[in-house]
Amino acid sequence: MRIRLTFSKQGALRYTGHLDLHTLIERAARRAQLPLAYSQGFHPTPKIQLASALPLGFSSRAEMMDIWLTTEDSEVSASKLRSDLQATLPRDIQILDIQIVDDRAPALQTQLIASEYEATIPDEHASNLTIRLAALVDALSLPRVRRGKTYDLRPLIESLALAPPSAPLSRNTGEGSGVRVFMRLTAREGATGRPEEVLSALDIPPEDVRVERTRLIFQG
Structure with missing residues (x-):
């Protein structure tokens, strides 16, 4: 299952870099107990992809990312995923939209x-x-x-x-x-x-x- 989030990044998090933001989102997803899917290989990592790096110091109301889960589409609603994840994210990140997308869809980047x-x-x-x-x-x-x-x-x-x-x-x-x-x-x-x-x-x-x-x- 692949979910696509649109979110804002404001306040002090403007000064959080791309890699640190990736880590922040991964930790929030773990705290929300989302069943993250992992990459293959010797060092598997959660499959999370941001559409584009935002320059340090910029705010945004249009960031996007994809997260892959092991859950099947029929087992959970997008609205529940949104509420669960939002509850574990900092206040300066607000989820604006969440959609379930085809696993075969091209990468955002x-x-x-x-x-x-x-x-x-x-x-x-x-x-x-x-x-x-x-x-x-x-x-x-x-x-x-x-x-x-x-x-x-x-x-x-x-x-x-x-x-x-x-x-x-x-x-x-x-x-x-x-x-x-x-x-x-x-x-x-x-x-x-x-x-x-x-x-x-x-x-x-x-x-x-x-x-x-x-x-x-x-x-x-």
Whole structure:
């Protein structure tokens, strides 16, 4: 049996890394007494897969993961699994949805094509922001250096714009706390756009900006 969870990651857990989050979820599943399925080999591990690593310091309202169980589909309901697991998770992780999916379905990581983010720009960095956004979108290329290698950021930016006034506020955003920018970035293997690189290209220090992932987009 394979269950797919959508969950939020907020508060202090923004500073919990990918591997530590995996361990946290595994321990919560054990405390909830979920019958975890294990991988094969000399060092079997619980079969838990996160769709995409979230950069340290980012919050999210759209994380996804798959967990494999030894239970048959007919033996337990999705709602009971959700309540049992939520009871053992920290408050800063909230399960938003849970579904039972086909064991033969492709891995989430192989189907991910893009991610959407909301960045809250402090007022002191928001001068002429509309002009800077337009210049970035109109650029033919945006050479950047990552891990000592030069790459072009521009093809990885699918959309970039100021949030409309009617857009709902993020949980981490208060009225008058800054200017919000929405970005949709490619998230394919070997071609992943990073919000902090977009912010740097806008001459905005990434460490001064609150970023929340708002959506994961899959093919099909």
